[in-house]
Amino acid sequence: MRRAALLFAYSLKRVRTLALTAGLLLAALQVVLIFVASSIQSSGGFDQLSSLLPPFARQLLGPSVATFMSFSGIVCLGYFELAVMGALIALALTLATTPASEVETGFMDLILARPLARHWIITRTIVLTTLVSAAMLALMVGGTWAGLRMFAPKGVPWPSATLVSSLAVNLGMLTLCWGGVAMAIGAASRRRSVAGGAAGLLALGTFLLDYVARLWQPAEKIAWISPFRYYNPFDLITGSALPLKNLVVLGAIALAGFAAAYVLFARRDISN
Amino acid sequence: MAPISIRGLTKRYGNVRAVDNLSLELVQGEILGFLGLNGAGKTTTIRILLDLLRPDGGNASILGHDCQSDGLRARLNIGYLPGEMGIYSDLTGREVLDLLAGLNEQILDKVRRRELQERLEFPDSDLRRRLREYSTGMKRKLGLIQAFQSDPLLLILDEPTEGLDPLMQESFYKLLVDVKQRGRTVFMSSHVLSEVDRVCDRIALIRKGELVLLANVEELRKLAARPVRVFFAEDAPVAAGLPLGTAVIETSPRSWSLKVEGPLGPLLRAIATLPVQDMEIEEAKLEDVILKYYRDGKQ
Numbered sequence: 001m002r003r004a005a006l007l008f009a010y011s012l013k014r015v016r017t018l019a020l021t022a023g024l025l026l027a028a029l030q031v032v033l034i035f036v037a038s039s040i041q042s043s044g045g046f047d048q049l050s051s052l053l054p055p056f057a058r059q060l061l062g063p064s065v066a067t068f069m070s071f072s073g074i075v076c077l078g079y080f081e082l083a084v085m086g087a088l089i090a091l092a093l094t095l096a097t098t099p100a101s102e103v104e105t106g107f108m109d110l111i112l113a114r115p116l117a118r119h120w121i122i123t124r125t126i127v128l129t130t131l132v133s134a135a136m137l138a139l140m141v142g143g144t145w146a147g148l149r150m151f152a153p154k155g156v157p158w159p160s161a162t163l164v165s166s167l168a169v170n171l172g173m174l175t176l177c178w179g180g181v182a183m184a185i186g187a188a189s190r191r192r193s194v195a196g197g198a199a200g201l202l203a204l205g206t207f208l209l210d211y212v213a214r215l216w217q218p219a220e221k222i223a224w225i226s227p228f229r230y231y232n233p234f235d236l237i238t239g240s241a242l243p244l245k246n247l248v249v250l251g252a253i254a255l256a257g258f259a260a261a262y263v264l265f266a267r268r269d270i271s272n
Numbered sequence: 273m274a275p276i277s278i279r280g281l282t283k284r285y286g287n288v289r290a291v292d293n294l295s296l297e298l299v300q301g302e303i304l305g306f307l308g309l310n311g312a313g314k315t316t317t318i319r320i321l322l323d324l325l326r327p328d329g330g331n332a333s334i335l336g337h338d339c340q341s342d343g344l345r346a347r348l349n350i351g352y353l354p355g356e357m358g359i360y361s362d363l364t365g366r367e368v369l370d371l372l373a374g375l376n377e378q379i380l381d382k383v384r385r386r387e388l389q390e391r392l393e394f395p396d397s398d399l400r401r402r403l404r405e406y407s408t409g410m411k412r413k414l415g416l417i418q419a420f421q422s423d424p425l426l427l428i429l430d431e432p433t434e435g436l437d438p439l440m441q442e443s444f445y446k447l448l449v450d451v452k453q454r455g456r457t458v459f460m461s462s463h464v465l466s467e468v469d470r471v472c473d474r475i476a477l478i479r480k481g482e483l484v485l486l487a488n489v490e491e492l493r494k495l496a497a498r499p500v501r502v503f504f505a506e507d508a509p510v511a512a513g514l515p516l517g518t519a520v521i522e523t524s525p526r527s528w529s530l531k532v533e534g535p536l537g538p539l540l541r542a543i544a545t546l547p548v549q550d551m552e553i554e555e556a557k558l559e560d561v562i563l564k565y566y567r568d569g570k571q
Contacts, residue, residue, distance in 0.1 A: 002374075003374065003375050006371065006374040006375065007371075007375065010367075010371050014360065014362065014363075102358075105358040105359070105360065106354060106356055106357070106358020106359075107358045107359055107360065108324075108358075109319075109322070109324060109352075109354045109358060110352070110354065110357075110358065110359070110372060110418070111375060112322065112323070112324055113322045113324075113347060113350070113352035113354075113428075114347060114372070114375035114376055115344045115345070115347045115348045115375075115376070115377055116344075116375055117344060267326075269324070269325045269326060270319070270324040270325065271319070271324070271325065272358070
């Protein structure tokens with residue numbers, strides 16, 4: 001346990017600059033979005049923006065278009081904006097494929113030549129991925145709070161704490177889900193680039209599947225296999241409660257990934 | 273309890289047998305040189321000992337603990353130097369040493385580390401630098417320090433002098449003698465035959481995954497053919513009846529260059545009637561024997 005904690009501390013130390021930079025950038029983005037939303041609100045521009053939306057976007061957004069095209073909606077945009085989701089998932093993939101990187105560099109040889117059980121490598125990676133992902137989201141929520149305090153116009157309703165936390169939790173579970181998938185692939189890989197690339201392609205493919213299914217009815221039949229199906233920010237913005245099913249499905253995928261990582265890593269040959 | 277005991281170890285990669293029914297036992301306090309050409313199975317064997325690779329057959333144990341089923345205990349008291357030091361370049365030398373020492377069971381002896389630094393000429397200023405600034409030789413020295421710093425009972429070293437300059441090689445040999453005197457056991461793979469000749473008590477030679485030679489270095493040296501030059505006062509054609517184990521390398525009317533395996537007595541008797549003026553007998557080279565095994569396998 002002491003050795004595993006030491007390894008965790010070392011791993012955290014290695015990623016601290018990356019994680020802190022990414023977290024601060026994401027928090028800053030929330031502040032910027034709120035500043036923009038505040039400017040639009042002050043100039044009364046939300047109605048004009050809404051009328052500029054192309055038909056396919058209206059179809060995609062559905063009845064939530066009115067809610068989305070509001071101060072509160074733009075504030076929440078930071079939790080489902082493509083770049084933000086991409087950044088969080090990319091960070092999770094990077095952290096989750098740490099074992100593959102350590103095998104690739106040969107560092108794993110030095111670690112496992114010590115009396116350290118293999119399962120600690122995976123446990124360390126799970127804790128690292130979970131903690132850093134949670135810290136990213138906490139910084140984003142902090143950025144939202146700070147932005148609202150600084151720039152929200154008086155008299156305009158803020159998004160509720162429940163809405164922001166629901167978005168953050170659901171996004172966090174989606175991130176962790178991809179962390180689990182990447183960990184399972186990384187636990188059996190010799191190269192981080194291969195593991196990260198495979199998980200990234202899978203994420204992109206399932207994202208596109210979910211996107212297409214929202215516009216093209218036949219794809220709806222298989223869209224349930226996409227983890228992105230279980231993150232519906234527009235439903236949350238329009239006031240729906242966070243469905244437990246979404247969290248359960250995403251959590252189950254993450255857990256299955258972690259379990260597969262334990263098994264695969266315990267059985268594999270460590271060879272670079 | 274043998275520091276390392278290997279019985280019938282086999283590791284296959286598809287149809288290729290990287291290690292084939294290997295059996296080997298080390299004696300406490302010895303330095304065993306593990307030799308073989310590239311791809312012979314040396315590193316595969318070492319990786320099985322460390323439970324990095326899983327064997328397809330046979331078993332291996334370290335200090336009485338099975339490397340696979342009881343791997344944690346087997347690795348409690350070993351120091352390992354890999355063939356290539358895979359370390360992240362953003363860490364400093366001290367961070368690497370502290371981390372790897374912390375992952376060991378033994379409490380780090382700072383006096384021991386300091387002594388190793390001095391012997392390998394690795395000052396604190398180098399330990400403060402990041403590994404991206406290290407040369408190959410410096411990385412090797414750092415690797416040696418991390419392997420030796422916990423003063424383990426067994427050292428497993430993969431090509432330890434690769435990248436070290438001659439002065440550091442000398443320091444390393446002295447370090448080996450020192451750990452041996454304190455009863456530690458060393459299992460080292462090497463390509464450098466002169467180094468094996470100098471520091472090892474026994475050698476195990478592996479070829480295409482098979483053990484083809486396991487012998488005491490002293491005894492092996494006796495098997496080596498010695499270069500002998502015989503000078504004559506008058507012209508002396510090569511006699512037909514040279515004893516078995518004597519090979520003629522070169523002749524001139526008044527000198528012969530020979531290679532003699534085994535004792536010199538039969539040769540001396542064979543040339544006793546010739547007008548011998550002088551003889552030069554060189555020391556037998558272990559390399560000659562080993563190279564023969566490299567080429568031909570089991571004799």
